[in-house]
Amino acid sequence: MKSIKLVEGWEHYKGSLGGAWEVWREEKLPNSFYHLPWETVTLPHCYNSADTVDPDVKYYQGPGWYRHKLELRNPYPGGRTRLRFEGVGQKAAIYVFDELIHRHVGGYDEFCVDITEASERVKGNPLYHACTPLAVEADNSRDLQTIPSDISDFNLYGGLYRNVHLMYVPQISLDRVHVKVSEVSEQQARIQVNARLYNPMNSAEKLKITTLLRNPQGQEIARVEEICEPWQGMRETALKVIQTPALWGPDHPALYTCTVLLESVHGATELTERFGVRYFEFMKKGPFTLNGKRLLLNGTQRHEDHAGVGGAMTDEMIRTELLLIKEMGANFVRLGHYQQSALALDLCDELGLLVWEEIPWCRGGLGNQDYQKQSKDMLEAMIDQHYNHPSIILWGLGNENDWEGDFTYFDKDAIRSFMKELHDYAHEHDPQRVTAIRRCEFCKDIVDVYSPSIWAGWYRGIYTQYETYSRNEFENTDRFFHMEWGADNMAGRHVEKPYTGFRDITEGSTAEERDGDFLMSGGEPRVSVLGDWSETYFCDLVDWHLKSQETMEWLTGTAQWVFKDFSTPVRPDNPVPYVNQKGVVERDFTKKDAFYVFQSYWSKEPMVRIYGHSWNVRWGQPGEKKRVRVYSNCPEAELFVDGVSQGIKLRDSQNFPCAGLRWDIELSEGVNRLKVVARKDDVVVMDEVSWEYQVEKWLSPNNLQLTATRLSENKVFLEAKAYDVNQVYCPDASNFVRFSVSGEGRLLDNLGTALGSRYVQLANGRAGIYVECREDAEGSAAVTSDGLKTAMVMLPKYGQLI
Template sequence: MIETPLRLRHDLSLGWGFVRGRVGRGWLRGRGDGGEMVDLPHSWNDQDTFQHGRRSYSGFGAYRREMDLPTMPGSGVWKLRSEGFYGIADVWLDGTSLARVDGQFLGFEINLSGSLAAGPHVLAVRLDNLFHPNVLPGKRDPDFLLHGGLAGRVWIEWVPALHIDTGHVEVVCTPDPDGAELLDLRCAVNGLESSPMNGRLSWSVTTADGAPVATAEPMPIGDGTLEGSTNVPKPRCWSPDDPQLYWAECRLETDGSPTDVVRVRFGITRAEFRPRRGFFLDGTRVDLHGCNRHEAIPGFGSALPPELQRADAELLKNYGCNFVRLSHYPQHPMFLDACDKLGIMVYAEIATWKSVRSARGWRRAARRQMRDLILRDRHHPSVILWGMGNESRSRKAYSELRGISNELDPARPVTYAENNLYRAHRQDTIGIPDVWGVNYELDALEDACASSRLENVIVSECCNHPTSIKGDDREELTQVATLEREWELMMNRPYLAGHAVWSLTDYATEHRKRYRRLTGLFDAWRRPKMAAELFRARYAEEPMISLFDTAPGPATPPSRFRRDVPAASNFSDRELHVFTNCESVHLRRDGEPLIDLEGAIHFVVPIGDAFEEISAAGSRRGSNIEARHHRNVRASRIELVAHDGVFTPGRTITIDVAIFDDDGVTVRDWNGHVRLQAEGDARFHTYTDSDEVVMARGEGRAYLTLGSREGEFMITALAGGLAAGTATIRIAPPGPSGAADQLVGS
């Protein structure tokens, strides 16, 4: 994360006119109807994905808005910046084409004229989400959607003529033998040709909350390339249990006054993959366990607001994940910021999917994206691996990408995800990655380990069950069995650094007309399936018990993770699946003792169907927990719960929907749809235009983006025959930072 507190920054994320389809130069110059009003981030595929049989829109779109620039003192330059999106974009200012850019999931930066006049201007962006062979991933029909639109924020920033180049600020950490940490501090200063050269540059280091840690001696600007160093005497190394962060501040002064300040957030990590021994942090072996994440939600496309970026990281942490692979493209820096703060390790990669090749144009685009990805994200302590590709191979391309990584970030290893070791041998990619990534070939782990430079392997994809729809007992239990079976295959392999389940959530795709892939531990709205509870039982620290009452599931082989209780003849028609990390669990059936469970994380207990309540009580490391499951309950009403209690204008909040009986018990066999209504200034994000929520096991979820008008309004949930659910939302005034379109500066 990089901040520039002295620079004037004008956020342009609100109030864009949007047109889906082609537009001419007249529209780009500000003529004609501006179109639908939208805010950024925005995707034009927010309501046409995740629907069986419906192709999402792939084509053109355009955005336009006015901006009013103030008169700026002194000399400098305006820079237009954006966050990432897919596709090719033409950027226009006041009727003139500025640049043609590749969004490359990372965004763009355009230097505007330093003489750009104060007053109103018209900014327009015309882009597409079509297939381009040399725009990564460079594949016509990958197994994920290439969402269209400006999926990140856009802003304009005033940069003084003499300034620090944010793309060339670097903090390199090296441990000293005495236990201290040596920080090499590097930066470049631009604008020397037009500004006085009597400036000085100084560095300081603080903890995340501002406590001073170290300083470096001030140095003259010289030729504009500066290096300094300092020591952190007793560093707190970043780890999943203690994700300590620091700030390094680079301050440029001329004639005794500050001209520019750049702040870089970083962490001190001592991470290494040891040959045939796995992954280590600060000398301690750490088992990597997590998921592959796609950056999309129905109703948003890939244009996730900050609240939902952070929520995904919190979801991973709460369910015991310490690792996430960002498949299969660069993802939003806010998600990486959240991983830094929560202690989640990251495998970050460029955009590929069976598309790595030796063609010159593709390799040029891949080199550029690899370079820009590393320059943007190398200060995130959560990043432990750079990914070069997925399920495709080219010795020439991978050798070039490895060279870029070694040049820019030699301490971090590179990998790529391989699903065919035989083809890797034939195409001679053996020995290029530091760590070998295995997709599904669990019988090839030993050979894969020997194929990497560091004799180390990570399972980059596994446990893929593509039809596990939430609420279907048999499909969910098959997914559970898939995890248990593949976990068995990965046991007792010290050279295996860890694994990433495919996938964190269900997601939209049109590859082979699949439309949706139901592979997630969670559904597309981040509601857990049984497999998520199994994962949590294995890896989470907080005590948990989760109960599911089902018909007898599919036959499964024995597993160290599962215990089956023999069935009595009168109990054989229903099963209770108990997922827990407790040392022991005591079950009661309608108040009477049923059985004590221990020695596994998944128990299958025959219970029959003639009961009203199953209760479970357990403990873990001295902490007690209880859970209850009810049967034969009758749906009577809908309940709404609004999370994220600070309701400020523009915020996206999560609305959970539940079906209850008269006593407030969730009706677990209620599947269907609930219709939502909002009376005030707000918009529901549903994956169709019907404002319906998909319900499974009596639960559903919706997202609501608040408008700009303050005050109270009511949201209502309706379903035939049930008492409506209501919730009152109050939009409060924003804090001192005000609206997103405010000019902020010193």
């Protein structure tokens, strides 16, 4: 088999066409008015890369077309030419010239298309005797009878946002290899290899099948050869019992390799799959065990979404994100709310991250037979395509299926029946894993593992009652796993006294999020509406959850929502509009302070971090004691302010906040330089930060001041600050501001980050954005805000570089 990743050579047109002929019509009639504005693009590509976080428009949902002229050179006589699409959002139609070859519904599962005969037929067209014209229509139009629902809390991206591969295979080839690992213990494991053929011409010639197994060191441990007839479906090719296997786990993610080689008169192909040997159990009314030992699942969750590219994350972006999750110390990740790229699963295997992967049956209710068929097809594809990943322990069957809204009816019995159908299918096709859902109480008895909704301290209740809420839910669930907890937090926003207005919040016995709680007004009092959306509050909430989880011996584990901020159509009023800001990193991987809170509990590598690196100005009275928070996994730390020791503190994870690593000190007016030194065994780690301390009081914001700093030949940084009528800086101002540029500059906006939105809330009285402009550009910038005086500034030339 020969596979080529099709990255270059693509053109894109966003909009609808009358049919596939319009993709190519201008080539036959080049001087007519039929010309369309095709754009040269590379894959992966998402045509919603910017508009989902544009504060002034509704994101585009509709068709988008791609075209490519393939130069086919199949090396196999009588071979097959196939295209493998890793994901097309959300529906796809594949054409060779104007001939429809295949339709696919579902934006997240892979599918293959055979273009062998069609590529031969198109050679009769004189325009394409030397190439094969390929057209792909991607379409993310709204459709109630598809999943995921458009009322989901994430965007349904459009485009070829995952890789496309051109594959040449012989007339008969391998299509899929499954490695079934069962009867696992520390003493042995049973390995069964099953394979499926791709044989569209029903070739009957005999085959030679060779199956090789290699251990994690690359040494061959088994080889099975046989001569056989072609077969249909999955068939066993090898069976091996491994003695004293290397067990896969978070600390030692040992990976075996299975290679199946098919040889015939038509040519040879081989598929190589990695697999792991491990066994696990979600104990009834108890914790989780991996390889016979209790493991507290410390997790987070991710969307495939990134600043500037939308759903079209590159391989390098995906790799960076999974490495960051591992660096944070997590051993588990939920892939919400859809099948994610194969590379993400490969990395989870390599890094030792256990996985919950799910289909996008998310909110809305239950649709017609087409809706249900799509759901089942996507479950079948997810299990088939990701079967061999040892990282996956749970197949997610749904999310928030108690949330109605897509249909005039809401039939709980029908939802239960369909959930049972999915559950049974998953167990029939993969009995080695378990099923799960999150937040659908009337279906919790159907699946193996259930996650109720517990948002202590954000949508409901208070975080100091987190353990009580969790225990109550644990008692009402056979196998409890807590998915989704956390809080929105605006990057760069810090407060001297985080929100503690818990007297206004009803504690209750549960902290279940209810429909509409995500809105910024209405409903019962909740921190998400009354709170400050600061990193300070978020860190305290995370800190409390993590210190509590350490002592909950019955707990299987939890996963914080979510690792990285992501775009969503249902949150236009957020400080960064259209962004769910619950991440511990921003949408461009910029770390927030909570990243280090997690590290202080989960990471094994010595670390220390002073809270508030982006907290430029602190404020208070002269002589007033101010809290310095330090997060570390070292047993002790010493704080210095302007070179003077403030004493050594010992770490105690149950001493909230900061595990006892907190100092209440006096800051001097002006600049204060802080350093912390922490020790773990023979390793010393340090961190430093500088804060300005403001004692001058301020009134309500009255005006904005804007500065422009030339950073390089083609980039300028704009920073806006709020001041009162006496020109005193307002370090707690949170007004919305809008940046604009005139002349020869371009705002680097629509990124969905604190420094990448032209319309954004101030964080501690300031906001910033970058401008792309030539070194000699003539232009100006302005910042406006309702009720405040506008500020303007000229863009500096390169000679004014600071």
